[in-house]
Amino acid sequence: MQLGFLVVTLVAVFGLGANAEAWCPFGGVEAAYEYVTAGTALCSLGVSNFYILASVLLLTLLLRRVFCGYMCPIGSISELLFDAAKRLGFKPKDVTGTPDRILSLLKYPLLLYILYISWKAAELLFRGFDPVYALISRHGKDITMWSYVALGAVLVGSLFVRIPFCRWLCPMAAVMNPVPRFGLFRIERHGDSCTSCGLCDKVCPVAIPVSQVEVVNHARCYGCMECLEACPPKAQGSLTFGPKLGAAPLRLPQTGVIATILVLVTAAATADHLWPLPSFVKERGIAPAETAFVELGVSDVTCRGSSTGLWNFMQRDDEFALPDYLRLETWPGTDFARVRVIFDANSADAEAVRLAITTPVFTADGDWLVPDYRIEGYDPLGLKEP
Ligand code: SF4
Ligand code: SF4
Secondary structure, three states, X not given: OHHHHHHHHHHHHHHOOOOHHHXXXXXXXXXXXXXXXXOOOOOOOOHHHHHHXXXXXXXXXXXXXXXXXXXXXXXXXXXXXXXXXXXXXXXXXXXXXXXXXXXXXXHHHHHHHHHHHHHHHOOXXXXXXOHHHHHHOOOOOOOOHHHHHHHHXXXXXXXXXOOHHHHHHOHHHHXXXXXXXXXXOEEXXXXXXXXXXXXXXXXXXXXXXXXXXXXXXXXXXXXXXXXXXXXXXXXXXXXXXXXXXXXXXXXXXXXXXXXXXXXXXXXXXXXXXXXXXXXXXXXXXXXXXXXXXXXXXXXXXXXXXXXXXXXXXXXXXXXXXXXXXXXXXXXXXXXXXXXXXXXXXXXXXXXXXXXXXXXXXXXXXOOEEOOOOOEOOEOOOOXXXX
């Protein structure tokens, strides 16, 4: 599962030029405030971030932090590196107990800081230091050296300590952690068959002392079932993963976990397909009784900033100005992004909209301002499409 999600992510980003950031659940957390208060998602985020965030939180409520154990690309790479380093003879550093608990607290102030700067500046300011963005971004765009430094530190650290970023620093983990406390499924240890061998403690990726508790209530449990796999055959039945159903605990097979993950991820993608709400909306004036709209593929609308640039360009006041009511909705993306322009049907038409977007403006400084924007399949001035 980890490899599958990792390969899909890398192929989508580097093979197909997809914007993986639009499917990051933490993007939904960062974008929520601006979307609710101003109707626009930050940067290149969109409603897909909210759909995947809802799916991940529901998964966490049902099955604990399975997003971390099965889906997150940085967690997968981190685990692969740790296992490879062990095979190559690196001596892993076991950080448990009080140091582990203290380090685990770091992610909470980091989350608050990220939300504070993102919501206050209405920009993804943390992106400049985000190791996950360095991994899944379209490199060369909006990326800083510091995010590569952070990614390098996480990768090198993963050679010596198991998933250090996930355990101690990940802000998405801080968002998820309160949820499993109300969750349905958990690991239970049944003392009558347990031999106290401690193998479950050794394999737990997040250092939970499974052999010392009856119920794993720890928020950081990944639901990865490595403890169940490690439990020796003679102690069969000592560990179960499921809801507590009186005296007969139910063991959910790992295929059930995987099926639930796939169903909820598919549900997020389906919701995005069925209800693709725009991630940028601007409106001028009061909607008249009769409006019309035109949908276009427009180049260079890759984020909130370029959507704002398009909106400002359309506010021109020359002979190509669009009079009266105007509303712009965009779905920022690569190549030609989807754009919908809604206008007063009595004072404009689709051709007027196209001209307003593509015709250069003569500015008060005496210069021609040539638009960055091109419309797919429309080139009245003989300019080349990008
Ligand atoms: S090994 Fe067991 S206790 Fe540890 S994270 Fe995985 S499922 Fe949870
Ligand atoms: S691996 Fe199984 S038998 Fe060993 S301590 Fe854990 S629950 Fe008990």
